[in-house]
Amino acid sequence: MADTATPSNGQSDGLAHLSAGRARAALLGVLWSFLNTAVSTLLAAGVFLVTSRYLLPDDFGAVAFAASIITVLAVLTPTAFGEALVQRKLLGRDHLDTLFWLTLLVSGMGYGILVLLAPAIADLSGVPLLASILPVLGLRLVFDGLLTVPASLIMRRMQFRAVAVRTAIANGIGAVVCLVMVLMDYALWALVASQVIASLVAMVVAFAGARWRPGLQVRWQSLRDLMGFGGYAMGGRLLNELRIDQFLLGVLLGPAVLGLFYFGRRLFQMLKDLTVGAFSPVSSVLLASLQGEVEKRRRAYLVASYASAGLAFPLFAGLMAVAPAAVPWAFGQQWQSAVFTVQCFCAIGMMAGLGQMQAALIRNLGRPDWWFWYQAVVQLSTVPVVLIFYRFGLDVVMIAIVLKTVFLWPHSVLMAQRMLEMPLWHYFRSLRGPALGSAAMVVWVLLLPGLWPGASVGLTLLLQVASGAVVYALVLAATSFRSLLETGRLLRNARGKTQ
Incomplete structure (x- = not known):
């Protein structure tokens, strides 16, 4: 998306994209981002594990x-305009100040409306707890609004270490508060409080890391500069985070079924963060800075896609294989009914890992409009799926959602391939190793229990995970050794050179 106006303050105060050392910054960014997502996911998994043992699906x-x-309410606030701050070539303090005060105003109004309507929402939905939960959990609206500008500045500067520190501190404090409340027999409120406190701490740490304070340079033209990319980013976030399926299932099938669905989606989201989450923020900023360099962005995209698939494919495929034993063993027998939902989300997860790379490429190379409409089709098509199949139960709904995803996903693959001006077979060839390695791993994991029928569930799962990882690594090395060497060479060059 081309910039048509020059910000009043030019590119002062460290607001420009990096033009030197991008490869090194991207490499360090991936490492810090992976550490960030690993720590955050482990903390979230601990909270999830503990609370799931104390709480029922309702x-x-x-x-x-x-x-x-x-x-x-959150997706109606302009927090997604923070992505425009990252993507825009020319940025001034007036853009930052304008977006900060607008976001604070809209999110504050949204929270006030939520508090006023909470009792009525509880009555209409038939879930009395909402009257108490909404005013507390709704504080995230304000904290996330305040977080938008400083967090975007940190990303724009590729200061991924600051992102990792901020997130680790926020999730760490949230996890500690949650576990303490669980021990005090407030498990439900622990789940609520952990989210609010994590959002609050993230906002405070982001301000400290960004070294920026809001001013009063509020201009209408500054908002117009951000509208092109920011409008599509806001629309995309609206589609992605609106959770239409979650809302419909809650209304049509009640809290118990929604609890099973939410359990599967939460587990999926944690694993997605642990895999593609390490590459997504780095690839977005890097591709934005490579808008005019075709060969470099093609290489960056292939390396990121290979690495993302190398993590996402085995993790989701492995969980799909062991879920019938692992879910009730780890989270309690009350979640046995969620096993099939978890397996369906795993199938979606293998496509989602590559989808994040496609989103970063398409949006940051000037086609946020295409990605918005693609996401509109993906998300809104869930509405008729749920309305048609909910009467047959959650399992049938999940099968329909997976089939819909499989049908629509190739369209984003073809668009990314056209933007890269690269043969489609070249892209899929780069994913051959992770795909074959994951398939071999799944076969071995499914055969292993029959080879040692007397082992306990815990020991069997341990053997499946450990030996499955070995099988995957061996097949990966045998089928994509050249890709591994190429990736290693690029990483070594990134450590020693600047672009």
Whole structure:
């Protein structure tokens, strides 16, 4: 998206994209981002594991319903315009100040409306807990609004270490508060408080790391400069985070079924963060800075896609294979009914890992409009799926969602391939190793219990994970050794050179 106006303050105060040392910054960014997502996911998994053993699906459903309502308000705030701050070539302080005060105003109004309507929402939904949960969980609206500008500045400067520190501190404090509250027999409120406190701490740490304070340079033209990319980013976030399926399932099938769905989606989201989450923020900023360098962006995209698939494919495929034993063993027998939902989300997860790379490429190379409409089709097509199949139960709904995703996903693959001006077979050839390695791993993992029928569930799962990882690594090395060497060479060059 071309910039048509020059900001009043030019590129002062360290607001320009990096033009030197991008490869090194990207490499360090991936390492810090991976550390960030690993720590955050482990903390989230600990909270998830503990609370799932204390709470029933109905309780999870109540919190999920509250979260979906808050998300409806959150996506109507201009927090997604922070992505325009990252993508824009020319940026001034007037853009930062304008977006900060606008976001604070809209998110504050949204929170006030939420507090006023909370009792009515509880009555209409038939979930009395919402009257108490919504005013507390809704504080995230304000904290996330305040977070937008400083967090975007940190990303724009490729200061991924600051992002990792901020997120680790926020999630760490949130996890500690949650576990303490669980021990005090407030498990439901622990799930709510951990999210609010994590959002608050993230906002405070982001301001400290960005070294920026809001001023009063508020201009209408500055907002117009951000509207092109920011408008599509806001629309995309609206589609992605609105959770229409979650809202409909809560209304049509009740909190218990919604709790099972939310359980599967939460587990999926944690694993997605742990895999592609390490590459997504780095690739977005890097591709934005390579808008005019065709060969470099093609190489960056292929390396990022290979690395993302190398992590996402085995993790989601492995969980799909062991879920029938692993879910009730780890989280409790009350979640046995969620196993099939978890497996369906794993199938979606293998496509989602590559989809994040496609989104970064398409949006940051000037086609946020195409990605918005693609996401509109993906997300809105869930509405008729749920309305048609909900009467047959959650399992049938999940099968329909997976089939819909499989049908639509190739369209983004073809668009990315056209933008890279690269043969499609070249792209899929780069993913051959992770795909074959994951397939071999799944076969071995499914055969292993029959080879040692007397082992306990815990020991069997341990053997499946450990030996499955070995099988995957061996097949990966045998089928894509050249890709591994190329990736290693690029990483070594990134450590020693600047671009």
